[in-house]
Every structure is written in structure tokens, then in C-alpha cells.
Amino acid sequence: MARLADLMHRSVFKAVSLLGSKGQGAVLRRYFDWWHRRPDPWHLSTDSYERRKYLTTLEQVPAGSYRRILEVGCSEGVFTELLATTYPEAEVTGVDISETALERARERAGNLGERVRFVHADLLEHDLGERYDLVFCAETLYYVGRGDRLRHASDRLGALLAPGGLLVLVHPWPESRRLHGPADAALSKVGERVDHEAWRPYAVSLYQGSTRAALDVS
Numbered sequence: 594m595a596r597l598a599d600l601m602h603r604s605v606f607k608a609v610s611l612l613g614s615k616g617q618g619a620v621l622r623r624y625f626d627w628w629h630r631r632p633d634p635w636h637l638s639t640d641s642y643e644r645r646k647y648l649t650t651l652e653q654v655p656a657g658s659y660r661r662i663l664e665v666g667c668s669e670g671v672f673t674e675l676l677a678t679t680y681p682e683a684e685v686t687g688v689d690i691s692e693t694a695l696e697r698a699r700e701r702a703g704n705l706g707e708r709v710r711f712v713h714a715d716l717l718e719h720d721l722g723e724r725y726d727l728v729f730c731a732e733t734l735y736y737v738g739r740g741d742r743l744r745h746a747s748d749r750l751g752a753l754l755a756p757g758g759l760l761v762l763v764h765p766w767p768e769s770r771r772l773h774g775p776a777d778a779a780l781s782k783v784g785e786r787v788d789h790e791a792w793r794p795y796a797v798s799l800y801q802g803s804t805r806a807a808l809d810v811s
């Protein structure tokens with residue numbers, strides 16, 4: 594039953610991705626603002642499965658000092674806040690296509706100071722103009738739809754990495770093989786953990802960008 598619901602969900606977002614990228618962005622913006630009409634629509638702040646996934650994700654990141662951290666598809670900033678408390682010296686940025694979600698993210702992170710900020714942008718169109726030591730993208734890539742949009746999204750995520758930076762992708766397993774496939778092809782995979790025990794298994798895949806210079810994708 595859950596698989597059928599997932600199939601229908603993916604088909605809807607693949608259909609939206611038949612639009613031009615501006616049209617797709619406009620539909621996603623309206624959809625995710627509507628979806629966030631009520632606070633925390635996925636129960637990210639209270640669900641024990643989500644909490645476990647967040648902690649498993651953080652466990653995969655090698656110890657180190659990361660100065661600039663980005664979360665793409667941050668919703669209301671639950672994981673962004675955890676990143677900010679885990680890395681108290683880092684500048685942490687959350688990006689989402691829903692301004693409604695970001696208003697709540699800013700409220701949530703209100704006591705964390707100016708080192709935490711939120712930017713309204715489309716993963717497929719953004720022009721953040723900055724590079725990051727750590728980039729996270731979880732439970733978001735299945736919204737970008739067809740294969741060429743997925744490759745484009747992966748290229749843009751890779752282009753956000755500072756030299757030697759790490760990209761962490763987290764999506765349901767085994768669908769993660771398709772969703773993380775373009776990153777597998779373009780970047781060096783340096784680790785993966787699949788949590789098979791969770792009721793909805795997921796993969797945390799870790800990639801390292803080029804140690805010389807970031808790619809420029811536009």
C-alpha cells in the first residue's frame with residue numbers, strides 16, 4: 594500500500610517536471626506553501642523515525658571542523674537547528690522553495706543568532722553564489738521529477754561544494770539508488786549507510802567534491 598502511494602506521489606511530480614523549469618518551480622512553490630499551511634506537516638520535530646534518521650545522518654559525517662554548512666530542502670529547519678547545535682562554530686544556511694516553511698524555520702532558529710540563516714530558493718534554479726564544506730539534501734530529490742531534472746539537481750548540489758567539501762544525500766532505500774545515481778556518476782562516493790531496520794529503510798550516501806576546484810554549473 595505504501596509503495597503504491599509512493600508510486601502515485603512520484604508520478605505526480607514527474608508530470609510536473611514536464612513543464613519548463615520556471616513553470617515547474619512556480620508549481621512547486623505554490624504546492625509547498627499550501628502543504629505547509631499547517632505547521633510541521635511531516636511531523637519532523639516529533640517523529641522518532643525522523644529523529645533516528647537525523648542522528649544516523651550525523652554519525653556518517655567524519656569528525657572535522659566545518660565552517661560553512663548548507664541544508665537544501667530544509668522545510669521548517671528541524672534538521673538545520675540540529676546542525677547548528679552540532680557545529681556551534683559553523684555558519685549554517687537552510688534553503689527551501691516554501692517561504693511559509695522558512696518563516697517558521699526563522700522562528701525556530703531565533704535564539705541561534707546570525708550564523709544561522711534561511712534563503713528562499715529553488716534547488717533547480719538557485720544562485721546562492723557561495724560554496725560550502727558540508728551540503729545536506731534529505732527527502733527532497735524525489736520532487737524534482739524526470740531523469741534530466743534529477744541530473745541537473747545533482748549537478749547543482751555538487752557545484753555548491755567547496756574544494757574537498759562533502760555532499761550528504763538521504764532518501765528512502767532502494768529508491769535512493771535512482772535518486773543518488775547522478776551523484777554516484779559525477780562525484781567520489783566516500784561512504785554509504787543503509788538503515789534496513791527502520792520501518793521505511795533509507796540510505797545516507799556521502800560524496801566528496803573535487804579537492805581542486807568546485808564545478809560551475811549554470
Ligand SMILES: C[S@@+](CC[C@H](N)C(=O)[O-])C[C@H]1O[C@@H](n2cnc3c(N)ncnc32)[C@H](O)[C@@H]1O
Nearest residue numbers: 625666667668689690691715716731732733736
Ligand atoms: C520532506 S521535506 C524534507 C525536510 C528536511 N530535508 C528533512 O529531511 O527533515 C522536503 C522539503 O523540500 C522542499 N523542496 C521541494 N522541492 C524543492 C526545490 N526544488 N527547491 C528547494 N526546496 C524544495 C519542500 O518545500 C520541503 O520543505
